Amino acid sequence: AQKVTQAQTEISVVEKEDVTLDCVYETRDTTYYLFWYKQPPSGELVFLIRRNSFDEQNEISGRYSWNFQKSTSSFNFTITASQVVDSAVYFCALKISNFGNEKLTFGTGTRLTIIP
Amino acid sequence: EAGVAQSPRYKIIEKRQSVAFWCNPISGHATLYWYQQILGQGPKLLIQFQNNGVVDDSQLPKDRFSAERLKGVDSTLKIQPAKLEDSAVYLCASSLGVAGGENIQYFGAGTRLSVL
Numbered sequence: 001a002q003k004v005t006q007a008q009t010e011i012s013v014v015e016k017e018d019v020t021l022d023c024v025y026e027t028r029d030t031t032y033y034l035f036w037y038k039q040p041p042s043g044e045l046v047f048l049i050r051r052n053s054f055d056e057q058n059e060i061s062g063r064y065s066w067n068f069q070k071s072t073s074s075f076n077f078t079i080t081a082s083q084v085v086d087s088a089v090y091f092c093a094l095k096i097s098n099f100g101n102e103k104l105t106f107g108t109g110t111r112l113t114i115i116p
Numbered sequence: 117e118a119g120v121a122q123s124p125r126y127k128i129i130e131k132r133q134s135v136a137f138w139c140n141p142i143s144g145h146a147t148l149y150w151y152q153q154i155l156g157q158g159p160k161l162l163i164q165f166q167n168n169g170v171v172d173d174s175q176l177p178k179d180r181f182s183a184e185r186l187k188g189v190d191s192t193l194k195i196q197p198a199k200l201e202d203s204a205v206y207l208c209a210s211s212l213g214v215a216g217g218e219n220i221q222y223f224g225a226g227t228r229l230s231v232l
Binding site: 004017022028037042043044045046047050091093100104106107108109 | 119120147149156157158160161163164166167171172205207209211213214219220221222224225226229
């Protein structure tokens with residue numbers, strides 16, 4: 001069975017500080033995909049990034065960066081120079097390679113509050 | 117491009133009543149998903165459709181929940197009769213559904229159900 005753990009329930013930082021959201025996953029499959037989604041107060045989940053298990057390259061997109069380490073089964077997300085608009089709940093999710101079945105297994109989320 | 121549309125946004129009912137939610141996916145998306153998100157938890161997949169066929173409904177409580185996607189486009193999720201523990205946000209998502217493709221899931225804003 002698959003499992004995603006986001007141990008940080010809530011984080012608050014002052015605007016312009018950097019913040020890292022942790023994600024640890026469990027799966028016996030060798031081929032899998034990892035995702036991060038953002039859920040603002042409006043409620044919809046906004047896709048941020050997808051990574052497959054064969055690509056351990058870190059990725060940077062503007063103020064966002066992701067660190068994928070298979071050795072520790074972690075896929076952490078860093079926001080640099082945080083802004084108030086970054087306030088949201090962030091979810092990490094896992095999908096195994098199971099042709100046709102696209103089920104995402106989500107963590108419990110981390111609520112991020114940026115204090116102006 | 118229009119996103120995933122859901123209605124209603126909010127619904128309040130009493131236990132043992134029935135309720136229905138509607139979802140219209142992104143145009144051209146073959147795969148449609150219904151997730152249940154209980155307060156403080158990550159979304160949990162209830163059912164996945166590929167066109168108008170069911171791919172995975174293993175976590176759908178079939179004694180009270182039903183879903184259909186008759187013409188392979190929009191979908192309806194019904195609960196009959198509702199229980200207190202059904203209070204949650206019901207999220208609809210869609211993806212292209214291309215074999216071997218990225219199949220990113222895009223989410224609607226959800227329907228918040230309160231069962232009293």
